[in-house]
Amino acid sequence: MDNRPIGFLDSGVGGLTVVRELRRQLPFEQIVYVGDSARAPYGPRPAEQIREYTWELVNFLLTKNVKMIVFACNTATAVAWEEVKEALDIPVLGVILPGSSAAIKATRNGKVGIIGTPMTVNSDIYRQKIQLLAPQVAVQSLACPKFVPIVESNETGSSVAKKIVYETLAPLVGKVDTLVLGCTHYPLLRPIIQNVMGPEVTLIDSGAECVRDISVLLNYFQINASRTERDLDHTYYTTAGIDSFQIIANSWLNEEIHVEHISL
Numbered sequence: 001m002d003n004r005p006i007g008f009l010d011s012g013v014g015g016l017t018v019v020r021e022l023r024r025q026l027p028f029e030q031i032v033y034v035g036d037s038a039r040a041p042y043g044p045r046p047a048e049q050i051r052e053y054t055w056e057l058v059n060f061l062l063t064k065n066v067k068m069i070v071f072a073c074n075t076a077t078a079v080a081w082e083e084v085k086e087a088l089d090i091p092v093l094g095v096i097l098p099g100s101s102a103a104i105k106a107t108r109n110g111k112v113g114i115i116g117t118p119m120t121v122n123s124d125i126y127r128q129k130i131q132l133l134a135p136q137v138a139v140q141s142l143a144c145p146k147f148v149p150i151v152e153s154n155e156t157g158s159s160v161a162k163k164i165v166y167e168t169l170a171p172l173v174g175k176v177d178t179l180v181l182g183c184t185h186y187p188l189l190r191p192i193i194q195n196v197m198g199p200e201v202t203l204i205d206s207g208a209e210c211v212r213d214i215s216v217l218l219n220y221f222q223i224n225a226s227r228t229e230r231d232l233d234h235t236y237y238t239t240a241g242i243d244s245f246q247i248i249a250n251s252w253l254n255e256e257i258h259v260e261h262i263s264l
């Protein structure tokens with residue numbers, strides 16, 4: 001048993017989609033979350049800069065005595081997960097392998113779409129991981145650079161958001177039966193994405209899929225928390241304004257959370 005928190009990192013609010021699933025599946029685990037909204041989006045940045053920022057987030061989480069770090073960000077996973085995992089002596093999880101496995105399991109016609117940030121799509125990592133496991137699956141990838149700014153500015157309900165999602169996803173409509181939301185921000189646009197792709201397309205939430213892996217690792221290393229809901233004291237840190245983070249988080253997580261500002 002281990003009551004130290006699990007650390008989550010993302011470029012902004014996207015990792016909250018992983019946290020929501022964690023709260024549902026592992027409600028006694030304590031959370032330390034860091035979102036770098038001041039420097040989001042990461043996706044269009046050069047790999048070296050993303051790597052540097054990711055290390056800053058990792059080092060911040062290490063000061064919080066975390067027992068595990070979850071890269072709740074596909075972009076950071078694509079660029080720096082392997083390296084960070086090798087360097088630390090606590091478990092470090094990413095979202096790309098769980099998302100890939102879930103897509104292989106879900107597809108019925110062997111045609112899978114991946115949407116993500118420019119970095120995630122250009123890295124080609126989803127296609128590589130999927131085809132390593134299941135070479136018969138065809139993968140079509142599409143970068144959606146306009147989606148993260150919509151989510152970070154809490155515009156997911158606007159008509160502009162609908163128009164952008166509709167126009168961006170047009171090349172994939174009718175082409176795949178399974179679509180991986182390969183960016184943890186995208187589940188906040190899920191109803192619009194589902195509407196554009198059609199009800200028969202299975203959407204895979206890469207972040208939510210990774211919570212099962214968190215659970216497996218906690219069991220494997222015997223580091224599950226042992227406590228009651230009363231003892232929980234989650235903390236969320238953002239590098240940008242507290243108010244905007246709090247509004248998005250409260251509505252997405254459906255609970256009041258404690259947010260602090262940090263400068264990295």
Ligand code: DGL
Nearest residue numbers: 014041042043074075184
């Ligand atoms: N949530 C991050 C991801 O999963 C978004 C990256 C960004 O800031 O562009 O890729």
